[in-house]
Amino acid sequence: MHAFTPVPTTLEAALALIAQQRAELDRLHVAHEAWMRAVAHDxxxxxxxxxxxxxxxxxxxxxxxxxxxxxxxxxxxxxxxxxxxxxxxxxxxxxxxxxxxxxxxxxTALHLEVLNWSALVQAAVQPLQAQHPQVQWVLPAQPVWVMADADSLRSAMQALLDNAVKFSATQPQPQVCVDAQPLAAGGWRLTVQDNGVGFDASRAQGLGELFQRMHREGEFAGVGCGLALVHTVAQRHGARWEVQSQVQAGCTVHLDWPAAV
The missing domain is CATH 1.10.287 (Helix Hairpins)
Incomplete structure (x- = not known):
């Protein structure tokens, strides 16, 4: 049972409580770092x-x-x-x-900056075009400016593009479409759509959780980390994401990204 923390009644008490909570967060962070070192190395x-x-x-x-x-x-x-x-x-x-x-x-601490999402996508697609020349690409032509941590957004988009290629490359005419549309409330709806094998959306309740897969291991490579990474990046940036799919009818992932301010 957790001990009850009284509500501070003075500024000094509130500052002391904040300092205590920060110290606890630091302790948890150090413990998490040690745990991850054990996972990554030991x-x-x-x-x-x-x-x-x-x-x-x-x-x-x-x-x-x-x-x-x-x-x-x-x-x-x-x-x-x-x-x-x-x-x-x-x-x-x-x-x-x-x-x-x-x-x-x-x-990792976020370093937010205004980025041209279209240019980031173009750079991420280039090696995939060389590796999978059979895939047809439809890419954004106009700049799309978003506020994001460059490394995090690049990792998320790489995961989405890799999935789109993986699940569509075996189709007779594989195609991946990447698009951005402005949202009425500001920001952008960033979309990655493929015409691949898709999956049964009724089984997607845990999609975005670690190691969740929609296909058998023998069908496609991977361990179910791509969308978990996308979920983490979106959550840290205050973005929303959703997936639409049907069996043999492709998959569409939307990222509703906040406006750059």
């Missing part, structure tokens, strides 16, 4: 061992199978077990990378 050592020794285990199995052909079925099982171990370790490493990235984004 947990990787056993993972590296699993990833490193899995190929050696497969080599040993091959040697044993060659020496004892009658153990063929057992050797085949051992190969599958070693492959599963290695695959799972690599997946966990990717999950730790995503968790660390989102945690850094959530706690």
């Amino acid at each position: 947990l990787r050592a056993p993972l590296r061992h699993v990833v490193s020794f899995a190929p050696l285990l497969k080599e040993s199995v091959e040697e044993l199978a060659a020496a004892a052909p009658q153990a063929g079925y057992a050797a085949e099982d051992a190969r599958e077990f070693a492959a599963t171990m290695e695959q799972s370790a690599r997946k966990m490493s990717a999950m730790l990378d995503g968790l660390a990235h989102i945690s850094r984004t959530a706690r």
Whole structure:
């Protein structure tokens, strides 16, 4: 049970309470930093061992199978077990990378500035165009000025563009459209739309939470961190986001970004 904190009745008491709460926040921040260091570094050592020794285990199995052909079925099982171990370790490493990235984004101080969102998108799309020449792009032509932390906004847009390419690249004529429309209350509705495989929107209640996926692992790569990152960036900037999708009818992500002031 939490202790009741009395309401301060004097300026001195209010300032003392603020100082106490700031000290508590600093303590929590230090504890969080220590926890993230453990996640980012300490947990990787056993993972590296699993990833490193899995190929050696497969080599040993091959040697044993060659020496004892009658153990063929057992050797085949051992190969599958070693492959599963290695695959799972690599997946966990990717999950730790995503968790660390989102945690850094959530706690790093924002450096707000007026940015040309259109230019930021153009720069992010260039390497994707080289990697996926089959994808057709529709990009904003006019400058769109927003107030944002450059690194955070760049990470969020990169996550949205990567998802759009990933889920549309297998279509006969993949297309990604990036657009911005002014909001009546000020600000911009930033949109990334693809014509990819989409997903069942009725299953999207947890979308934006860490490690949430709308597709089976064998269908598409990834560990479910992209939209969690977008959610974190939007929340820190006072922006709103939503996703619209249907199976085999593409996906549209809207970011309602506050006006640059």
